[in-house]
Amino acid sequence: MPVGTKGTVKGLTAGDLRSVGAGIVLGNAYHLYLRPGTDVVREAGGIHGFTGWDGPMLTDSGGYQVFSLAHRRKLSEMGVEFSSVYDGSSHYFTPELTTRVQDELGADIAMVLDECPPANASREYHADSLRRTARWAKRCKEAHVREDQALFGIVQGGLHEDLRRESLERTVELDFPGYAVGGLSVGESREEMIRMLSLVAPELPADRPRYFMGIGDPVGILQVIAVGVDMFDCVLPTRLARHGSALTGKGRINLKNASYRRDLEPLDSECSCDTCTGGYSRAYLSHLVRENELLAHRLVTLHNVHFVSELCRQARAAILEGLYGEFVRAWIARYAGRTGDERLSDAAL
Amino acid sequence: MPVGTKGTVKGLTAGDLRSVGAGIVLGNAYHLYLRPGTDVVREAGGIHGFTGWDGPMLTDSGGYQVFSLAHRRKLSEMGVEFSSVYDGSSHYFTPELTTRVQDELGADIAMVLDECPPANASREYHADSLRRTARWAKRCKEAHVREDQALFGIVQGGLHEDLRRESLERTVELDFPGYAVGGLSVGESREEMIRMLSLVAPELPADRPRYFMGIGDPVGILQVIAVGVDMFDCVLPTRLARHGSALTGKGRINLKNASYRRDLEPLDSECSCDTCTGGYSRAYLSHLVRENELLAHRLVTLHNVHFVSELCRQARAAILEGLYGEFVRAWIARYAGRTGDERLSDAAL
Numbered sequence: 032m033p034v035g036t037k038g039t040v041k042g043l044t045a046g047d048l049r050s051v052g053a054g055i056v057l058g059n060a061y062h063l064y065l066r067p068g069t070d071v072v073r074e075a076g077g078i079h080g081f082t083g084w085d086g087p088m089l090t091d092s093g094g095y096q097v098f099s100l101a102h103r104r105k106l107s108e109m110g111v112e113f114s115s116v117y118d119g120s121s122h123y124f125t126p127e128l129t130t131r132v133q134d135e136l137g138a139d140i141a142m143v144l145d146e147c148p149p150a151n152a153s154r155e156y157h158a159d160s161l162r163r164t165a166r167w168a169k170r171c172k173e174a175h176v177r178e179d180q181a182l183f184g185i186v187q188g189g190l191h192e193d194l195r196r197e198s199l200e201r202t203v204e205l206d207f208p209g210y211a212v213g214g215l216s217v218g219e220s221r222e223e224m225i226r227m228l229s230l231v232a233p234e235l236p237a238d239r240p241r242y243f244m245g246i247g248d249p250v251g252i253l254q255v256i257a258v259g260v261d262m263f264d265c266v267l268p269t270r271l272a273r274h275g276s277a278l279t280g281k282g283r284i285n286l287k288n289a290s291y292r293r294d295l296e297p298l299d300s301e302c303s304c305d306t307c308t309g310g311y312s313r314a315y316l317s318h319l320v321r322e323n324e325l326l327a328h329r330l331v332t333l334h335n336v337h338f339v340s341e342l343c344r345q346a347r348a349a350i351l352e353g354l355y356g357e358f359v360r361a362w363i364a365r366y367a368g369r370t371g372d373e374r375l376s377d378a379a380l
Numbered sequence: 381m382p383v384g385t386k387g388t389v390k391g392l393t394a395g396d397l398r399s400v401g402a403g404i405v406l407g408n409a410y411h412l413y414l415r416p417g418t419d420v421v422r423e424a425g426g427i428h429g430f431t432g433w434d435g436p437m438l439t440d441s442g443g444y445q446v447f448s449l450a451h452r453r454k455l456s457e458m459g460v461e462f463s464s465v466y467d468g469s470s471h472y473f474t475p476e477l478t479t480r481v482q483d484e485l486g487a488d489i490a491m492v493l494d495e496c497p498p499a500n501a502s503r504e505y506h507a508d509s510l511r512r513t514a515r516w517a518k519r520c521k522e523a524h525v526r527e528d529q530a531l532f533g534i535v536q537g538g539l540h541e542d543l544r545r546e547s548l549e550r551t552v553e554l555d556f557p558g559y560a561v562g563g564l565s566v567g568e569s570r571e572e573m574i575r576m577l578s579l580v581a582p583e584l585p586a587d588r589p590r591y592f593m594g595i596g597d598p599v600g601i602l603q604v605i606a607v608g609v610d611m612f613d614c615v616l617p618t619r620l621a622r623h624g625s626a627l628t629g630k631g632r633i634n635l636k637n638a639s640y641r642r643d644l645e646p647l648d649s650e651c652s653c654d655t656c657t658g659g660y661s662r663a664y665l666s667h668l669v670r671e672n673e674l675l676a677h678r679l680v681t682l683h684n685v686h687f688v689s690e691l692c693r694q695a696r697a698a699i700l701e702g703l704y705g706e707f708v709r710a711w712i713a714r715y716a717g718r719t720g721d722e723r724l725s726d727a728a729l
Contacts (some may be wrong), residue, residue: 037667038667038668039674044678045659046660067670081663137635263421292416310429312424313433314430318386318387319387324388325391325678
């Protein structure tokens with residue numbers, strides 16, 4: 032899922048998203064609730080009508096933003112008070128409120144309000160937190176009335192195997208139409224992340240979508256698919272683009288590198304996106320990136336989102352053919368062969 | 381001519397420029413010479429190959445930028461030494477050099493190197509300057525060898541009628557395939573500008589294009605067309621867009637105005653651009669503008685450039701029907717009826 036935090040995947044139109052083959056787009060209840068306000072989006076026909084994107088859309092509840100962005104917050108059983116990242120104004124999210132906000136935003140998939148504890152929180156904190164998140168999930172489910180919208184539960188539990196299992200059980204017993212794994216990709220090593228995910232993902236009901244929150248680098252995507260994940264989101268492909276980095280089948284390239292100043296090849300000669308087939312050379316894109324031109328952000332973002340969409344299409348095809356392992360090994364060898372160091376740092380951005 | 385200062389009309393692709401009906405695009409020899417460098421553009425097949433815009437293109441010589449942007453400069457009969465706006469490095473433009481630079485950039489129309497004196501320069505300065513500009517024009521013409529590129533002369537002379545006449549005579553006797561009027565729209569009143577232009581434009585050869593440098597507000601465009609101008613450029617439509625202002629048939633609107641927060645109409649219900657027909661409401665665009673989102677700049681720029689292109693198409697049709705006066709009166713009454721105050725301030729931006 033390309034991330035459209037504030038009701039836009041930065042630089043791309045709905046038409047662009049269709050052209051790159053985005054199957055679903057993520058929106059952000061936290062941001063849309065604060066700006067332009069849920070009422071404005073609702074009056075425009077919900078997030079589809081407001082943004083012009085008529086394909087599937089998911090909104091997160093805002094839980095992650097409340098816990099990662101807020102300067103100050105006050106957590107209780109009832110909900111969480113926080114100050115707006117925009118103007119410091121006070122707001123109070125409860126499971127009932129974020130469910131209603133997402134009802135009014137009108138995405139196809141909504142998320143329960145969860146707490147995503149800091150990576151360094153104690154075991155006791157994680158235990159208390161996952162139980163509260165489960166109680167909140169139950170309240171979200173009870174508050175959820177919109178029949179044309181699926182509400183997903185979220186598994187937490189930090190890096191503790193038993194707590195992850197407990198969170199899984201408490202969440203699955205509420206019977207959601209889909210489940211997310213949250214609280215990973217928040218600073219732990221890639222190995223720890225995959226170990227914990229491998230424990231949880233296969234135990235989630237096989238007939239419900241499994242959504243891993245927050246992975247977007249190509250190798251990471253292939254890894255989480257391997258352990259059974261169906262959906263994921265990350266700002267990485269779009270944020271990389273705005274920093275002048277393009278994803279290619281032979282690794283990530285940084286267009287600020289001097290070697291691209293006179294490179295007349297497209298970003299990726301095997302890519303079929305509008306940027307790569309539109310006659311835009313690395314030399315031109317490199318110039319636009321250096322000059323911080325709007326068109327650089329747009330053209331490289333379009334390419335990166337297309338690249339990740341295409342990777343997912345290829346992964347799906349390989350799975351259907353029963354050749355996923357072979358596909359991944361060959362793909363990573365080609366991708367990482369040239370920029371193994373960059374691959375390892377993908378997770379850092 | 382939409383302005384593509386650094387080899388890009390900010391936010392728009394070549395495809396966008398075609399879709400808005402841009403007949404010709406302006407590039408900037410000063411900027412391209414410094415970044416990415418003339419050699420890089422030449423190796424990419426010139427400015428057309430480099431940018432992907434395959435329609436007509438004009439480059440200015442850089443004269444205006446040398447005199448308006450440079451922190452320090454040293455002018456002599458031979459040429460002008462200046463420091464780069466990018467890094468302060470020293471460069472030396474001569475008529476021969478800017479002609480060769482534009483030869484290598486490969487636009488369809490190149491401009492002679494001229495001096496655009498400051499608005500408050502003395503009469504004596506203007507007299508000396510226009511004579512030097514005429515001598516430079518002769519040197520440019522002698523240095524110009526590219527047969528698939530037209531080189532235009534530039535008339536200067538400040539706000540002095542006799543100096544304008546002298547500059548006109550000195551430039552026209554060099555027999556260029558097109559002529560520009562420079563040194564106006566640089567701080568004088570709109571009335572002074574039109575008075576001076578009215579003196580010069582009709583005296584330029586009727587069988588050659590007449591290019592007025594630096595006008596882009598709709599009313600100003602209609603005014604300069606009325607006195608015989610065929611071509612003009614200005615950053616105004618694109619710069620306005622990046623400030624959140626959209627041009628409409630009923631006047632200019634500022635999307636930051638609170639009244640647009642819930643306005644579900646398109647920017648201009650009579651406009652056929654991709655923004656107005658693509659389902660993007662003023663409410664959505666207003667949100668994007670407030671959040672300073674890339675997509676705001678792109679969608680409003682696309683609209684504004686389309687708006688000005690369409691205005692020119694309508695003006696041309698009215699001229700061919702012999703109804704230009706009626707067209708202009710009706711158009712301005714509708715445009716300025718609502719925002720007469722904004723109309724007057726258009727020139728200020």
